[in-house]
Every structure is written in C-alpha cells, then in structure tokens.
Amino acid sequence: MTDETTDRGITTIEVTGTDAYTVEVGRTILDRIPAALGDNVSKVLLVHPPTLAEKAEALRASLAGRYQVLLAEIPDAETGKRVEVAAFCWQIMGQADFTRTDAVIGFGGGATTDVAGFVAATFLRGVRLVQVPTTVAGMVDAAIGGKTGINTNEGKNLVGSFYAPAGVIVDFDLLDTLSKNEILAGFAEIVKCGFIAEPEILDLIEADVDRVTDPSTDEFRRVVELSIALKARVVSEDFKEGGLREILNYGHTLGHAIEHAERYQWRHGAAVAVGMMFAAELSRLAGRLPDAVADRHRSILDSLSLPTEYPVGRWNTLLATMKRDKKARAGMLRFIVLDDVAKPTVLAGPETSLLFTAYQEIGS
Numbered sequence: 001m002t003d004e005t006t007d008r009g010i011t012t013i014e015v016t017g018t019d020a021y022t023v024e025v026g027r028t029i030l031d032r033i034p035a036a037l038g039d040n041v042s043k044v045l046l047v048h049p050p051t052l053a054e055k056a057e058a059l060r061a062s063l064a065g066r067y068q069v070l071l072a073e074i075p076d077a078e079t080g081k082r083v084e085v086a087a088f089c090w091q092i093m094g095q096a097d098f099t100r101t102d103a104v105i106g107f108g109g110g111a112t113t114d115v116a117g118f119v120a121a122t123f124l125r126g127v128r129l130v131q132v133p134t135t136v137a138g139m140v141d142a143a144i145g146g147k148t149g150i151n152t153n154e155g156k157n158l159v160g161s162f163y164a165p166a167g168v169i170v171d172f173d174l175l176d177t178l179s180k181n182e183i184l185a186g187f188a189e190i191v192k193c194g195f196i197a198e199p200e201i202l203d204l205i206e207a208d209v210d211r212v213t214d215p216s217t218d219e220f221r222r223v224v225e226l227s228i229a230l231k232a233r234v235v236s237e238d239f240k241e242g243g244l245r246e247i248l249n250y251g252h253t254l255g256h257a258i259e260h261a262e263r264y265q266w267r268h269g270a271a272v273a274v275g276m277m278f279a280a281e282l283s284r285l286a287g288r289l290p291d292a293v294a295d296r297h298r299s300i301l302d303s304l305s306l307p308t309e310y311p312v313g314r315w316n317t318l319l320a321t322m323k324r325d326k327k328a329r330a331g332m333l334r335f336i337v338l339d340d341v342a343k344p345t346v347l348a349g350p351e352t353s354l355l356f357t358a359y360q361e362i363g364s
C-alpha cells in the first residue's frame with residue numbers, strides 16, 4: 001500500500017495469480033480509477049444502468065480530461081445480461097475504433113459488471129477492464145474474481161468467461177442512493193461468506209443487524225472487507241473454478257433455478273438466501289450439519305428480511321433447471337454443503353428423494 005492510499009484510509013486487497021490486481025476499498029476514491037486503468041488508455045466505454053445515469057455522467061466528466069469517454073447506458077438488472085446488450089456495447093466500441101489499449105469500466109450492480117466484464121473479455125479478444133461496483137453484492141462479490149457473463153433463455157449465466165479486471169474500486173459513497181432492500185439483498189452474499197469461511201461475519205450480524213447493514217458504520221466496512229478478502233483468497237488460488245472456488249457457489253444451485261423460474265423478478269440475493277436455506281437442510285438431512293447450524297441460517301436470514309421458503313409445488317421445474325448448473329457433471333448434480341460453519345464440502349449425486357425432502361423443509 002502506498003503512503004497516499006494509507007493516508008486516505010483506503011484498504012487494498014490483492015488478488016494474486018497470472019493476472020494480479022488490487023481491490024481498493026474506501027470513500028470518495030473514484031479518482032483512483034486512472035491508476036487502475038493503467039498506462040496508454042485513450043478511450044473508455046463506461047457501461048452503466050439507467051438508475052446510475054447521473055453518477056455516470058459525473059464520472060464521465062471527471063475522466064474526460066484524460067480519456068475520450070463513451071457512455072453505454074444499458075437496460076437495468078438482469079435485462080442487461082443479454083447478448084443483444086453485449087452486441088450494443090461491441091457496436092459502440094467498433095464504431096469508435098477501440099483498440100487493445102482502450103478500456104471498459106463496469107459501473108453498476110452485479111448485473112452491469114457481469115455484462116461489462118463479458119464485453120471487455122470478448123471485444124478484440126480482450127481489452128482492459130476496471131470494475132466500479134455500486135451495490136453491496138457488486139462490492140463483495142460480482143466485481144471481483146473475473147466471472148463475467150450473460151443469461152440465455154435456458155438459464156442463468158450460461159454464457160461467459162473468466163476474465164480478470166485490471167482493478168476494482170469499491171467506493172462506499174456510491175451506496176448513498178441504494179435502497180435498504182438492495183443493501184439487504186447484497187447481504188445474502190455476505191452471509192454466504194460467513195457460513196462457508198468467516199464466522200465473524202455471522203457474529204457481527206447477530207450482534208447488531210441494524211449497524212452491520214448501515215454503510216456508514218465500522219461493522220459494515222468490516223463485513224464487506226472480510227467478504228472481499230475471502231473472495232480474493234479463493235479466486236487467487238482457483239481462478240477457473242477447478243475445485244476450491246466452488247464454495248463461493250453455496251446456495252446458488254437452487255438459487256439460480258429460482259431466479260430462472262421467477263423470470264428474474266426475484267433479486268439474486270433473495271434467491272440465494274432460499275438456496276442457502278435449502279443447502280443447509282440438505283446438509284442436515286445428509287447427516288452432516290448439526291440442527292443448530294441449519295436453524296442459524298434461518299434466524300440470520302430472517303433478521304435480514306431475506307426469504308427462507310419457496311412454494312413446494314415448483315419442485316419439478318426447479319429440478320430440471322438445476323441440471324444445467326455449472327457444477328453438474330454428466331447429468332449428476334453436485335451441491336456445496338456444510339459439515340459445520342466454515343467447513344464447506346461437495347455433495348455429489350444425492351438421491352432425488354433426499355433433495356425433495358430437503359426442499360419440503362423449505363416449502364411454503
């Protein structure tokens with residue numbers, strides 16, 4: 001960390017590996033974007049959703065002295081994660097004669113950074129990418145680790161690539177317009193980090209849920225930084241999800257199937273919350289997880305007003321979609337389950353009857 005960043009209270013978290021980069025966390029730090037972009041960049045595509053138009057225009061103006069900045073306003077949330085939207089961005093870059101020394105900035109929630117990352121990964125087979133997340137889910141998870149992607153009619157994130165950003169700037173000032181519901185949805189990924197590896201997160205949520213979910217508090221910063229540091233450690237060791245990285249998918253097998261079944265009208269965090277509850281029940285019924293830890297999932301998710309139930313009649317649809325989960329192998333479903341807090345493992349090929357019993361436990 002340089003003296004300049006230390007003096008400004010910026011936390012730097014390193015992601016190591018072939019394409020190493022830094023995640024910088026702080027307040028009022030968007031002026032760190034040029035350093036993250038690196039040298040020789042002349043054109044920048046700033047990808048953002050309509051909700052962030054004002055903030056994106058301010059960012060464009062602040063960068064305009066150094067770069068030619070083109071704004072790409074894309075549809076909001078999951079409607080932005082479509083191939084037509086990627087094609088819209090490719091067209092802007094093609095018409096502006098972008099070269100391999102030009103860059104993309106993903107400026108938005110996880111949906112925006114996922115599609116911006118995919119655009120950067122694919123245009124000219126890869127241009128520089130800086131992620132500037134504006135939601136809690138984006139800050140602790142989506143902007144870090146290089147999973148980029150879009151949805152297809154058949155399922156969530158079915159097309160994408162692993163493509164590391166050149167840097168990630170996490171500026172808490174950007175959360176000033178984010179609704180409490182969206183903050184709480186982002187907490188599903190933080191709770192995930194708590195159960196798979198960082199029990200301190202669970203203790204902090206249980207100690208004072210109002211303070212921990214308030215972006216102005218030290219507790220909020222602590223759980224965000226713990227989550228980022230965990231993600232950085234995991235993706236540094238296993239960028240392309242050969243093994244360890246699968247733990248970050250806790251709750252996502254059923255969660256993604258719910259998002260698909262709900263035509264993306266459910267927030268990702270809400271679907272992952274139900275998915276984690278299901279995975280906890282599955283772990284318990286498989287004889288691995290103590291009842292108390294499964295119950296702890298329910299009480300923590302309840303305290304964050306996140307859902308823990310789903311209509312029992314939807315099972316067949318969800319099961320069919322889960323077969324397209326990226327962890328599945330040759331028709332065999334694989335789930336991340338827990339042996340205890342911070343002890344994640346893989347449950348491969350569970351009996352359909354066991355899955356259905358676990359689902360009944362969360363059925364409404």
Ligand SMILES: NC(=O)c1ccc[n+]([C@@H]2O[C@H](COP(=O)([O-])OP(=O)(O)OC[C@H]3O[C@@H](n4cnc5c(N)ncnc54)[C@H](O)[C@@H]3O)[C@@H](O)[C@H]2O)c1
Binds near residue numbers: 052
């Ligand atoms: N690549 C990864 O590793 C990874 C990890 C986690 C989640 N994801 C993906 O991220 C998405 C979920 O992320 P999300 O919860 O950020 O959803 P999102 O991007 O849909 O954002 C949620 C909503 O908040 C709005 N918004 C964003 N920033 C705002 C701000 N500062 N003020 C006001 N409104 C704002 C958005 O316009 C949107 O309506 C999903 O598509 C999920 O699959 C990817």
Ligand SMILES: O=C(O)C(=O)C[C@@H](O)[C@H](O)[C@H](O)COP(=O)(O)O
Binds near residue numbers: 157241245248249326
């Ligand atoms: O970074 C990862 O790896 C994750 O699994 C993080 C998840 O929170 C995220 O939602 C991710 O996009 C899911 O990836 P997928 O491979 O299941 O599509």
Ligand SMILES: [Zn+2]
Binds near residue numbers: 141268272
């Ligand atoms: Zn997720």
